[in-house]
Amino acid sequence: MPIELGDLMPHFTALNTNGEKFDTKEYVGKKPLVIYFYPKDNTPGCTIQACGFRDQYQDFTDLGAEVIGISSDTVDSHDTFAKRYKLPFTLLSDPDKKIRKLFGVPSGLLGILPGRVTYVIDKQGKVVWMFDNSINARKHISKALEAIKKIVS
Template sequence: MGLQIGDKIPHFKAKDSNGNDFDSNNLIGIKPLVIYFYPKDNTPGCTAQACGFRDQYVDFTDLGAEVIGISSDTVDSHLGFSNRYKLPFILLSDSTKKIRKLFGVPSGLLGMLPGRVTYVTDKNGIVILIFDNSLLATKHISKALTAIKKIVS
């Protein structure tokens, strides 16, 4: 069983799209987080989702939140994806699927693809929203933004 609402997200480390070390402890306790797991760079649904987060990124940051996208793609793939679509937020490479397992993200599409799940946490890392929907990729953005607005107002 994966994370539930009210759980604290686990500590994790990964490489970002520039090959830099990312440590979740550098953000937990400081700002609310939107952590979204997606199947694959440069696929139609994942691109639409990433561009949706890009287009509303300022709305998230104006509320003090940070957006983090995670997939099992390589650092190089993330760099190309990020540059191609001018993504302003953090993309993390989870090539071993260790972070996905820590969160308990289920597989999507009859177990054939990695799942698409968005977690929203308050600034202390407590999960306030879990949106698990592989088919409605762009719906994740509005759900996450609504959740962030509720905790900062």
């Protein structure tokens, strides 16, 4: 079952760009999260999206939120991608697509590519906003920022 508005974010762990374990338990109850699933490192749309989050990362952190990107790429691929584009936020590796399945992220582009979905999770771990748009990667950033502003004001 896909996650819906009002649902609690499922607990998960994954490896970040440094090969260290990331655990959602370290964030729930402490800060809102922007979790975005994207198809692949170093592709045009995904690079636009990642750089958009990078360029507005300070706006998210000023509001107390953390940004997390997730794809099925390897830790090494994420590390290279993050360094190349100076990404200040966490990228998580989901090689077996367990986290993607946990959230119910649909496939995009005729089922060929993994989908592009962004979730905003409030401090208590509840999903308060979702945006599913595989085509317009740039739009995810401004819409996620609007959603964060609403829950922290």
